[in-house]
Amino acid sequence: MAPKNCTAANLSKRQTSVINSRHSREKARPLIEVASSLVRQLSEQQKMTKSFLNQLKQVNLPPAVRPLNKSLIIDGRWKTTDEAQEKRRSFLYDFCKKYNRENRLRTHLLHMVSRIYVEDRHKILYCEVPKAGCSNWKRILMVLNGLASSAYSISHDAVHYGKHLKKLDSYDLKGIQTRLNTYTKTIFVRDPMERLVSAFRDKFEHPNSYYHPVFGKAIIKKYRLNAQEEALKTGSGVKFKEFIQYLLDSHRPVGMDIHWDQISKLCYPCFINYDFIGKFETLEEDANYFLQLIGAPAQLKFPNFKDRHSSDERTTMEVVRQYLKELSRTDTQLTYDFYYLDYLMFNYTTPVV
Numbered sequence: 001m002a003p004k005n006c007t008a009a010n011l012s013k014r015q016t017s018v019i020n021s022r023h024s025r026e027k028a029r030p031l032i033e034v035a036s037s038l039v040r041q042l043s044e045q046q047k048m049t050k051s052f053l054n055q056l057k058q059v060n061l062p063p064a065v066r067p068l069n070k071s072l073i074i075d076g077r078w079k080t081t082d083e084a085q086e087k088r089r090s091f092l093y094d095f096c097k098k099y100n101r102e103n104r105l106r107t108h109l110l111h112m113v114s115r116i117y118v119e120d121r122h123k124i125l126y127c128e129v130p131k132a133g134c135s136n137w138k139r140i141l142m143v144l145n146g147l148a149s150s151a152y153s154i155s156h157d158a159v160h161y162g163k164h165l166k167k168l169d170s171y172d173l174k175g176i177q178t179r180l181n182t183y184t185k186t187i188f189v190r191d192p193m194e195r196l197v198s199a200f201r202d203k204f205e206h207p208n209s210y211y212h213p214v215f216g217k218a219i220i221k222k223y224r225l226n227a228q229e230e231a232l233k234t235g236s237g238v239k240f241k242e243f244i245q246y247l248l249d250s251h252r253p254v255g256m257d258i259h260w261d262q263i264s265k266l267c268y269p270c271f272i273n274y275d276f277i278g279k280f281e282t283l284e285e286d287a288n289y290f291l292q293l294i295g296a297p298a299q300l301k302f303p304n305f306k307d308r309h310s311s312d313e314r315t316t317m318e319v320v321r322q323y324l325k326e327l328s329r330t331d332t333q334l335t336y337d338f339y340y341l342d343y344l345m346f347n348y349t350t351p352v353v
Contacts, residue, residue: 068275069184072295081282081289088277091347096270112268113168113176115258116185119144122294123183125168127267130259131198132190132280133287135159135307140291143300151303159307180272184294187267188287189346190280192339196247197240197323198315199259204238206309211257212236218253219246241326248334264341277346 070082117126119141126141128134138159139151147164148154158164168176190198203211216235220227223242231237246252247260258266267274276293278286287302306314313319324332336343336350343350 066273066275068293070293073292078289078292081285084282085276085286085289088279088347089275092269092274092277092345095345099270107268107271109173109176110169112271113180115266116168116272117141118166118168118171118179118183121145122296123179124294125179125183125185127185127187127272127274128258129187129189129195129263129266131195131202132188133278133283133302134188136303136305137188137287138165139303140287140296140300141165144296151300152305156307184276185272185274186276186278186290187263187269187274188278188280188283189263189342191317191348192263192342193320193324193336194280194315194317196260196335196339197320200240200243200323201312201315202309203259204243207236212238215246215254215257219243222246222249222253239326240323241331244327244331244335248331248338262339262342264345269345279346 068085073082115128117128117138118124119126122144124141124144126137128137135156136151139148139154142148142154142159142164143151145165168179171179204216212235214235216238217232218235219238219242220231220235223245224231224239246254263269276286276290278290284302284304291300291302306312327335340350342348
């Protein structure tokens with residue numbers, strides 16, 4: 001027989017409290033489960049990040065330089081190019097083995113891979129070094145990706161502003177890890193002083209709607225005595241000496257730029273184990289050998305045209321010497337010192353000043 005007066009109104013305060021508490025817990029359970037799930041996911045992500053960074057340290061310096069897969073090379077014409085390639089790889093490996101003992105990695109992973117372009121069809125990672133053939137390399141990646149039929153039909157704006165190519169930092173951690181461990185990684189470099197002068201000529205000796213107002217105005221304002229109002233207003237006409245003053249200034253009025261930043265800070269060659277090291281000095285030969293290595297279509301060749309200012313003389317060491325005449329011996333030496341690590345990594349000769 002049911003007890004009398006068993007209604008919600010007649011329940012004791014303690015009973016009501018227990019029921020309300022139980023009801024609240026039932027409502028809160030989904031929220032608790034979601035929170036627990038998020039904590040677990042975060043914990044797993046942290047473990048994965050830690051594991052990956054540990055693996056990355058090991059991957060950078062394996063017991064030996066990872067051999068290139070040369071199974072697609074069908075003739076002997078590349079013997080000299082291949083020998084030069086193996087020497088470069090061994091030299092960089094030996095240098096980095098010593099360098100990594102003395103220097104710890106202090107850079108976030110996503111920043112380390114932010115200059116690396118991905119081509120998934122042929123499993124390529126290409127680290128962009130401006131003023132070392134990067135525009136034509138991006139054209140090649142677009143062709144390999146099926147985005148164009150010919151490198152010669154792709155405009156400058158499509159290359160640099162089209163956003164057709166993916167970068168490695170756009171993937172999740174697992175995607176980055178998988179590609180770094182399994183794709184063929186390449187970097188193309190150039191004599192640091194040649195690269196610097198080439199960047200100056202391109203950005204400051206021709207009309208430019210970005211570099212003149214952003215960099216030019218700040219450089220002229222800080223380093224030119226009695227600057228004319230027009231120069232301060234437009235930022236045009238920066239002299240090479242003023243540009244070097246900006247470069248060497250620890251309190252620059254405007255930040256660095258990828259076109260003249262050190263390769264060691266763009267591509268981290270001692271922390272990412274590049275499989276192929278091309279040089280601008282042998283650009284076409286190295287590039288076409290690399291295209292054979294990765295199984296690119298036989299008709300695809302690296303383009304040899306200048307991306308912009310095609311009538312200008314290419315920046316050679318002879319051209320560099322003319323620009324260096326504007327600098328004092330001290331500033332010249334300090335500029336070489338600024339790129340000293342790039343000179344060492346890629347076995348370029350620093351001239352005696």
